[in-house]
Amino acid sequence: MKSSIPKSQFKNPVINWIDTRLPIFTAANEAVGTEHPTPKNLNYWWNFGSLAGVTLVIMIITGIALAMNYTAHVDHAFDSVERIMRDVNGGWLIRYIHMNGASFFFIVVYIHMARSLYYGSYKAPRELLWILGVVIYLLMMATAFLGYTLPWGQMSFWGATVITNFFSVIPFVGEPIVNWLLGGYTVDNPTLNRFYALHYLLPFVIAGVILLHIVALHRFGSNNPLGIDINNDKDMIPFHPYYTIKDFFGLAVFLAVFCIFVFFLPNFLGHPDNYVPADSMSTPAHIVPEWYLSPFYAILRAVPDKLLGVLAMFGAIGILFILPWLDRSPVRSAHFRPLYKIFYIIFIINMLGLGYLGVQNPEGIYIILGRVCTAWYFIHFLIVMPLLNIIETPMALPKSLSDPIFSSGSSGMAPAASRSKK
Amino acid sequence: MSKKKTRRDFIVIASYSMGAVGAGAAIWPIINQMNPAADTLAMASTEVNIGALEIGQALTVKWRGKPVFIRRRTVDEITETRNVAIDSLRDPQSDQDRVQKDEWLIVMGVCTHLGCVPLGQKIGDGKGEYGGWFCPCHGSHYDASGRIRKGPAPQNLEIPPYSFISDSVLKIG
Ligand code: HEM
Ligand code: FES
Numbered sequence: 062m063k064s065s066i067p068k069s070q071f072k073n074p075v076i077n078w079i080d081t082r083l084p085i086f087t088a089a090n091e092a093v094g095t096e097h098p099t100p101k102n103l104n105y106w107w108n109f110g111s112l113a114g115v116t117l118v119i120m121i122i123t124g125i126a127l128a129m130n131y132t133a134h135v136d137h138a139f140d141s142v143e144r145i146m147r148d149v150n151g152g153w154l155i156r157y158i159h160m161n162g163a164s165f166f167f168i169v170v171y172i173h174m175a176r177s178l179y180y181g182s183y184k185a186p187r188e189l190l191w192i193l194g195v196v197i198y199l200l201m202m203a204t205a206f207l208g209y210t211l212p213w214g215q216m217s218f219w220g221a222t223v224i225t226n227f228f229s230v231i232p233f234v235g236e237p238i239v240n241w242l243l244g245g246y247t248v249d250n251p252t253l254n255r256f257y258a259l260h261y262l263l264p265f266v267i268a269g270v271i272l273l274h275i276v277a278l279h280r281f282g283s284n285n286p287l288g289i290d291i292n293n294d295k296d297m298i299p300f301h302p303y304y305t306i307k308d309f310f311g312l313a314v315f316l317a318v319f320c321i322f323v324f325f326l327p328n329f330l331g332h333p334d335n336y337v338p339a340d341s342m343s344t345p346a347h348i349v350p351e352w353y354l355s356p357f358y359a360i361l362r363a364v365p366d367k368l369l370g371v372l373a374m375f376g377a378i379g380i381l382f383i384l385p386w387l388d389r390s391p392v393r394s395a396h397f398r399p400l401y402k403i404f405y406i407i408f409i410i411n412m413l414g415l416g417y418l419g420v421q422n423p424e425g426i427y428i429i430l431g432r433v434c435t436a437w438y439f440i441h442f443l444i445v446m447p448l449l450n451i452i453e454t455p456m457a458l459p460k461s462l463s464d465p466i467f468s469s470g471s472s473g474m475a476p477a478a479s480r481s482k483k
Numbered sequence: 484m485s486k487k488k489t490r491r492d493f494i495v496i497a498s499y500s501m502g503a504v505g506a507g508a509a510i511w512p513i514i515n516q517m518n519p520a521a522d523t524l525a526m527a528s529t530e531v532n533i534g535a536l537e538i539g540q541a542l543t544v545k546w547r548g549k550p551v552f553i554r555r556r557t558v559d560e561i562t563e564t565r566n567v568a569i570d571s572l573r574d575p576q577s578d579q580d581r582v583q584k585d586e587w588l589i590v591m592g593v594c595t596h597l598g599c600v601p602l603g604q605k606i607g608d609g610k611g612e613y614g615g616w617f618c619p620c621h622g623s624h625y626d627a628s629g630r631i632r633k634g635p636a637p638q639n640l641e642i643p644p645y646s647f648i649s650d651s652v653l654k655i656g
Contacts, residue, residue: 245548246549344619424622
C-alpha cells in the first residue's frame with residue numbers, strides 16, 4: 062500500500078525512519094544545520110550566544126554532580142563543600158568549574174548583551190527576542206545569588222540577608238514578605254533548604270526560556286554587523302558548516318581561557334570571606350557582592366534613601382525591558398550612527414566604572430563617583446537614547462551585504478561562501 | 484446574532500470564576516508552606532546576666548537568631564543623646580522613650596537598612612560619627628540611643644520586648 066505521508070529527506074534509513082515519524086532531525090537541521098540560512102557577514106561577537114548555551118550545559122552537569130555530595134543544612138553545608146574540595150574524587154575540579162563557570166556565564170552573557178546594544182539587535186522586529194534575553198539575564202542573577210548562598214560562608218549568609226531585605230521596602234507587606242521568603246525571621250535553615258530547591262530548579266527554567274529565545278530568533282533570523290534587512294539569497298550562507306566551525310573555534314578559545322582560571326586562578330573571582338563559615342552574629346567588615354552583580358549594588362548604594370535606592374536598582378534592570386522603545390532611531394548598527402557610537406563607548410566605560418565602585422568602600426570620593434555613574438546610567442537610557450534620533454544624522458546604509466564590497470571597487474566576484482546551494 | 488446576555492454567558496463566567504477560585508485554593512498551601520513554621524514561630528525568651536557589666540561596657544546576646552545589643556551607657560553618652568533636637572532626627576524619638584533605665588540601652592543589633600550587624604560593640608570597633616554604632620555595609624551611623632543619624636537606614640534600631648527581672652538579670656522576649 063502506498064502512503065501519502067511525506068517522507069523525511071534524510072538518506073540514512075534509520076534516521077529517515079525516525080525523522081518521518083518524529084521530525085527532530087529536520088528540526089535540528091533547521092535550527093543549526095544546513096537548512097538554517099545565516100547572514101554571511103557575522104563577526105566573532107556573534108559567537109557568544111552559542112557559548113552561553115554551552116556554559117549553561119556545563120553548569121547543569123557540574124551542578125548535578127555537586128548536588129550528589131552537597132548537604133543543605135546549616136550545620137553541614139559548609140563542611141560538605143569542604144568535603145567536596147578535599148575528599149570527594151575530583152570534587153575540587155567539579156566545584157571550581159561550577160564556581161568559575163558562573164562568572165564566565167556572566168562574562169559571556171554581558172558580551173552577548175553588549176553586542177546587541179552595539180548592533181541594535183533589540184530593535185524591531187526583534188523586541189521580544191531582546192526581552193526574553195533580559196528575562197534570562199534576570200533568572201541567571203537569581204540562580205547565581207541562590208547558588209552563592211549554598212556553601213554557607215560569611216558572604217553567602219550576609220549576601221542572602223541583604224538581598225532578601227530589599228523586599229522590606231515594599232509598603233505595609235514588606236516585613237511579612239521577607240519572613241515568607243526566609244521562612245523565619247532571619248536567614249536560617251528553612252532559607253537554605255528552599256534556596257537549594259530553587260537553585261536546582263531555575264537553570265531548567267532558563268533552558269526553557271532559551272528555547273523561546275531561539276524560536277523568536279528564527280522568526281526573523283540573526284541581525285548582522287551592518288544591521289540592514291537582508292533581501293537576497295546571495296547574502297546568506299547555511300549555518301552548517303560555516304558557523305558551526307566558527308562557533309567551535311570560538312568555543313576552543315573560550316575553554317582555554319576558562320581552564321586558566323579553573324586550574325591556576327580558581328579563587329581569583331571569588332571572595333576569601335566565603336571560606337569563613339556563616340556567623341549570624343557578625344557581619345564581615347566589607348561585604349561585597351560577586352563581581353557580576355556589582356554595578357547594580359553600586360546603584361543601590363549611590364542613593365542615600367532605602368526605598369529609592371532599591372527602586373533605582375530594580376529600575377536599572379527594568380529599563381532594559383523598554384529599551385526597544387526608548388531608542389527611536391530606525392538605523393540598527395552603530396556602524397552607521399556616528400553619535401551613538403560615542404555614547405555607546407561612554408556607556409560601556411560607565412558600566413565598568415559602576416562595577417568597580419560596587420566593590421569599593423562607600424566612603425569619600427567613591428560615594429560621589431557612584432552617584433555620577435548612576436545618574437549617567439539613567440541619563441543614557443532615558444535622555445540620550447530618545448534624543449539621539451533627533452540630533453543624529455546616520456550615514457547612508459548599503460542596499461545589501463555585498464554592496465559595500467562592490468562600491469569600494471573590488472572585483473565583482475561574490476565570495477565563494479555566498480554561492481551555496483540553497 | 485444579538486448581543487443580548489444569555490444564560491450561557493452566565494454559566495461560562497460562573498464556571499471560569501469557580502475554576503479560578505479552585506486553582507487559588509489549591510495554590511495557597513504551596514505558598515503558605517513557605518511562611519515561618521510553628522517551631523520557628525514559637526519564640527523563646529532569653530535571660531541574660533548583666534550584673535558583671537561595667538559602665539561603658541557592652542554585651543551582645545542572641546535572641547530569635549538575631550543579635551541584641553546591650554550597652555551600659557556612660558553619663559556623657561546619656562546627656563549627649565538627650566541634648567539632640569528631636570525634630571532634627573530622621574526617625575524622631577526621644578532617648579527617654581527608648582530606654583527603661585537610663586543607663587541601659589537594649590536594641591536589636593540589626594541595621595534597619597538591609598539587615599547587617601552594625602559595628603561598635605567590641606573594644607576597638609569604630610562607633611560611627613555619633614558615638615553609637617556604624618554599619619559597614621552601606622555606611623549607616625547610629626547614636627548612643629540607637630537612633631539613625633546618617634546613611635541610608637530609614638529607622639532607629641528596633642527595641643525588643645524586655646524586662647528587668649532583677650538588677651542583674653534581664654529577660655528578652
Ligand atoms: C544557571 C546555572 C547555574 C549557576 C549560574 C549556578 C551558580 C552557582 C554558584 C555561584 C554557586 C556557589 C559556588 C561557590 O561559591 O561555592 C553554586 C553552588 C552550587 N550549585 Fe549551582 N549554578 C547553576 C546551576 C546549578 C544546577 C543545575 C545545580 C544542580 C542540579 C547546581 C547545584 C549547586 C550546588 C549543589 C552548589 C553548592 C556547592 C558549592 O557551593 O560549590 N547548580 N551554583
Ligand atoms: S545594612 Fe546597614 S547600612 Fe545597609
